[in-house]
Amino acid sequence: MLTSTEKSVLGQITIAHSWPLIEEFSTIVREHPDECNRAAESIAARLRKLGVPVTVHEMNLRLSLPGKSGVILDGKEFRAKTPALSRAAPDGIEAELIYVPSRKDSLKLYSVDPRDMFEASFVDAGGPARIKGRIVVTEGLSNPGKLNLFEQWGAAGAIVVNPGVDIHWGSCSTIWGSPDLDNMQRRPRISAAIVNNPDGQPIIAAARAGRRARFYTHLEERWWASKLPEVRIPGTSEPDKFVLLHGHYDSWDTGVSDNATGDACMLEVARALWDNRKHLRRGVRVCWWPGHSSGRYGGSAWYVDRFWLDLDENCVAHTNCDSPGCRDANTYRDIRMHAECADFAVATIRDLTGQVASTRRPNRSSDYSFNNVGVSGFFMGTSMMSLERRKELGYYEISGSGGNISWHTEHDRNMEWADRDVLLRDQKLYALAVMRAANAEILPFDWRASVAPMVETIRGYAAQAKAHFDLSPAVAAAESMAGRVAAFQAAVAAGKVTASAANEAIQGLARVLIPLDFTVEPRTRHDPAYVTPSVPALAAAVNIAHMDTDTVPYAQNSLLRGQNRVIAACRDAERIVDRAMG
Ligand SMILES: [Zn+2]
Structure with missing residues (x-):
């Protein structure tokens, strides 16, 4: 059931201000910090124009920008990408290949030692004796844990074969946020190339035959001045307490569905809740993060470090806005969140859409930078395409972009991945959930x-x-x-x-x-x-x-x-x- 205030606020939600941001972002490759900072200023300018006060924080983040890379086998070059934060190999690495197949049911076993955990995700990885000095060829998306394991086993490098015809960008550091003295030793020392599945097949065949290949990668890694727009909406009766709505604005390529739609969604929620701030018991903060893709959640980790004491004292809940409003994303299934928030989130989705949502435990992704502080989080993502629709389209499982395989590829510059109706509904969902968490007399979380x-x-x-x-x-x-x-x-x-x-x-x-x-x-x-x-x-x-x-x-x-x-x-x-x- 929606209250009359909720109905009134939701009635004011529109895509009139948010859709143009997606259109603009579809033309800006938000990888290089210069372009990202331009995008941050655009978000801030739009907010100011809508009468919403905004602060643009500036900080230095350790970012890594992948450049050109390729795999050379039998004199033929295959197109490749390289994961952010991996080690650059501009002069190329040549070695004997070794094929280490990934298991379909990977990561079932857990361990305090992540090496055990990731070793379990391969069929007969074989340890250093097999891997040392060779280039490992394996399937999957660029997984930091797996690449870290190969590095520790002394691999010369790794070639990751993606599941489809596209190559998905990714990141490979196990360090969350920009490194410090205590974890900089974990910076990846391995070089890696990612290829698509058709190109991966001859490379796998060569690896099975124990043949040699070469790959090269280019990356630019250093500290970069970055920008983080933040809106703070005061609460009326508990002014210090706040709900944090957040999502990243840097992207791979122009990232229409990951995450221009999320940036647009947050813009509209910020506008609507600012205009209705007299109806908010607690405050609401809205943050657009830099450094998500190229800096391994660098922006949100910086915000936690910078405002740790305030978050510890006053943040009652957070919610991540990543890839809402995507094409075909008409269901709310298996949404990751902390379990104490599940009933609240399911009820909110039901009240807005009539759908029965399902939830599951958050994994270590999506700017959930607040677990160490200990802040309850609802929503990592939200709407996804149904499993039936996924099957119909012949897609493999993708955790972002509403399930569209444009995720983390150059195809994500196309406006067709964003959907006006889905965006409007998801904007209302975030507005409603944030408003309810900010307004509940007693916080709606059941431990x-x-x-x-x-x-x-x-x-x-x-x-x-x-x-x-x-x-x-x-x-x-x-x-x-x-x-x-x-x-x-x-x-x-x-x-x-x-x-x-x-x-x-x-x-x-x-x-x-x-x-x-x-x-x-x-x-x-x-x-x-x-x-x-x-x-x-x-x-x-x-x-x-x-x-x-x-x-x-x-x-x-x-x-x-x-x-x-x-x-x-x-x-x-x-x-x-x-x-x-x-
Ligand atoms: Zn994303």
Whole structure:
């Protein structure tokens, strides 16, 4: 059900201001910082013209711009791209090829050691003995974890074969945001070329035969002055608190569907909510990020670092706007978000569209730079084409651009990938969800939904580690915490907790439980840019049963420390809800 205020605000949402931004961006290749900064100024100028105050932050980001690259086999050159942040090989690398097929069911196994995790995604990768000094040929999209594994095994380089006729741009650093002294050692030292599937076949055949090939890549990597437009809309009764709506404005090529449509969507939501700010209890901030593609989420990571204390104190939720408004994207399925937000998001989608949405756990992408701080996030993306439509079009799975395979290719300059009706609906969805999160007297997030799977995960770890380590204290702490959280949410639902106490606790749980469930690094840092298993502090339990006896004591040590972290966090969470319940 929509309230009359919601109906009134949604009635003001239009594509009159947003569509022209997509048209303009379809002509600007937003890769080079000079072009990106021009795009940022265009966003700011449009906002000012609409009467919306905007601040353009300036910062230096470490960015990497891929240039020309190619693979040479039997004197024939195949077109290639190179992933951002990989090592440039302008003089070329020549070596024997080795084929390492990717598994279709990759990444099922999790591990504290990402090398194990990515090794599991190949059929017989074989380790350094096979890989060292050779050029690895494998299928997939340029995956930082896999390329990092090949680098550690001493590969001379890698050739990645994409699934279709297009070559998708990508990035290959495991460092989230611009590096610092503590993680710059992880900067990729491997060179890689990406080819399309038809060209990949003769290269795979040559690799099977153990033949040689050569590839070259050009990249320009350095610190670049970048711009980040931000709108701050004040709230009326909780002026310091805010909901953060964000998305990237740099793109591969002109990125119509990734992410000009998102930039346009945020422009319209910013306009509509600014005009209706008297209806906002809490504030709303809208940020357009630079450095998403070429700097591995550099813009959003910078914003977290720059405003960390403010985010920690005041950010009640965030939502990422990436690739809304795309052609054929008429369903809301498997939207990634934190589980405590799922009921809220599903209800919002239902109230607006009548559709029943499904949700799933966020992966490590899409400017979700807020897990270490611990901020609840709803929406990584939103609308996608249906599986039936995907099949009809013969597309493979793509996580952006509404499922259109123009994603991260030069085809994404075509306006046909954006759809006026879908954009209008998605603009309304973001406006409604942000407005509701900003206006709910009590924050609309239910921690039972996040805590239940965490308890299950910890029980699973305990069962796997059983022969080598006793995790029953962690299980007991998690079960106790889940019980207190359930009591808290029931008390909130029964109106027995004041709104201010409930909100403090709901936000407080995010600061404790999201880091516990999603991160390894401290709260003021950024976790690496690869998928982390749930409750990573205890993930050594997954592998301990298969370890050789020399390694087991190290894993036991990890679990001893991890268990302390889990129990301490569960106690913190209990204290938070107990305080709220008086
Ligand atoms: Zn995107």
